[in-house]
């Protein structure tokens with residue numbers, strides 16, 4: 074069902090970004106959570122990793138998993154994804170297997186480990202990368218969008234990196250400290266309940282500022298990567314194509330279209 078024909082292995086290697094978007098557009102909405110321009114930008118950020126057999130991580134799987142997978146498949150790397158929704162992992166495995174692995178003749182399980190569990194768990198979350206004797210080069214953070222959870226994930230990631238690593242964030246303009254009231258209100262709406270008001274104490278600075286400042290204080294070298302998303306998102310057809318559900322998401326605060334420039338942000342760090 075997902076083995077649409079794009080071209081042979083050589084054509085894919087010559088046009089990996091076109092192939093990535095071709096595969097992404099096969100996805101149903103529930104696993105296609107990021108704009109095309111962000112997906113391409115993640116792929117380009119990954120390409121700047123300067124190491125053979127790269128090890129890349131993500132929290133919250135979906136279209137982003139295609140970008141990470143294509144990168145590790147073409148660069149003999151490894152990828153680990155955490156998502157508490159096991160159905161997403163299982164579904165993406167079948168899509169990736171049909172749409173990417175068959176064409177590139179690669180073994181999905183050699184390159185991708187999906188962990189259907191909390192990313193921050195001490196025994197089965199990001200810290201296990203060390204136990205598995207890998208060193209991580211990159212992490213894309215896109216799970217439970219609160220600063221508390223993000224910082225917990227980031228601190229787990231810091232325990233498994235080498236000297237150089239890249240931090241990439243989705244929804245980096247969010248300002249939710251401990252509770253994601255937008256998501257909670259979306260769930261309450263589906264339950265037929267009134268929304269609850271977000272207390273002022275739950276509002277923090279945007280994640281890109283909080284994380285940028287945390288990294289800047291801690292490490293010798295922190296370079297803000299000039300990502301292509303900021304150049305390209307305004308022309309991205311994803312936003313119009315999904316305008317209907319995005320308007321509904323905006324009404325419960327899940328998307329702030331005025332802040333979209335900072336939907337994606339990333340940094341290169343040297344310890």
Ligand SMILES: C[S@@+](CC[C@H](N)C(=O)[O-])C[C@H]1O[C@@H](n2cnc3c(N)ncnc32)[C@H](O)[C@@H]1O
Pocket residue numbers: 104105106107132133134135136137138155156157158161190191192193215216217
């Ligand atoms: C916004 S979606 C991810 C979108 C995806 N990156 C994409 O490109 O479409 C967020 C995901 O994070 C997962 N999640 C939420 N809390 C989590 C946690 N503590 N650990 C792992 N995954 C979590 C949810 O199940 C959900 O699938």
